[in-house]
Amino acid sequence: MKFALTVTLTSSLLATTAQAACAPDVVTVQGDFGRARFSVDVADTEAARAKGLMYVEEMGTFEGMLFVYDAPRPASFWMRNTLIPLDMIFAEADGTIANIHAEAIPLDETPIFGGEAIAYVLEVNGGLAERLGIAPGDVLQHPAIGPDPAAPCE
Numbered sequence: 001m002k003f004a005l006t007v008t009l010t011s012s013l014l015a016t017t018a019q020a021a022c023a024p025d026v027v028t029v030q031g032d033f034g035r036a037r038f039s040v041d042v043a044d045t046e047a048a049r050a051k052g053l054m055y056v057e058e059m060g061t062f063e064g065m066l067f068v069y070d071a072p073r074p075a076s077f078w079m080r081n082t083l084i085p086l087d088m089i090f091a092e093a094d095g096t097i098a099n100i101h102a103e104a105i106p107l108d109e110t111p112i113f114g115g116e117a118i119a120y121v122l123e124v125n126g127g128l129a130e131r132l133g134i135a136p137g138d139v140l141q142h143p144a145i146g147p148d149p150a151a152p153c154e
Contacts, residue, residue: 022143022153027066027122029089029097030151031138037062038124044068044144052123054081059125067121068144075118077101079108085126090114094150095140100129120145 022028029036039062043049049067053059069075072093079086088101098115103126114121120140128134141151 022141024143026142027064028141028151029122029132029134029138030141031097031134033133033135033138036132036134038064038122040064040066040122040142042066042068042144052077052082053084053086055083057083059084061125061128064122064124066140066142066144067123069119072117072119074116075114075121076111077104077114077121078111079104079106082106086123087126087129088112088114089122089124089129089134089140090118091120091122091140091145092117093119093145094148095120095142095145096150097134097136097138097140099136100134102130103127 024042025039027038027040043052043065053065075090077088083106085106086104088104089097090099091097098118101112101114104112122140139150141149141153143153
C-alpha cells in the first residue's frame, strides 16, 4: 500500500475552506481542530470492504482506508487479520462523524459497533484521531460523499 503523504492543519476553518477541491484518493477531515488530509484506498465493493486493511503490516501517518456503503446502515467492524492498531471514524450520509472507536486492537475479533446509520468509515492509524483532535461532529470530505455533503467538493 503506497500513498503520497499530505497533511494540512489550520488553526481555524474559514467558510471558503468548506468547498475545497476533492480527489478520489484523498479524504479531508474538517473540524474545530482545523483540517487533516489522508491519502486513502477506497473500499466501495463488498469484496474490498471484506478485506479492508487485513494483512497490512504498516501504514504511513496520514494514510488510511475509506469504506463507502451504498446507503446508510448499521456498521460493525472487527480486527480479524488486521495487524496494526486502527482508529475507526464512523460517518453519516452527509459525512458528519457520528462516532470514533480509538485504538482498535490488532487481531481482536470483538465486534466494534459504529452506529445505526453509517455510510462511511475512515480507518487511520491508532491514536491519530485523538492526537489531531478529530471528534464527533467534524466532517469528512471526499467525492463519494453525497448527495448532500456537509463539506461539498468544488
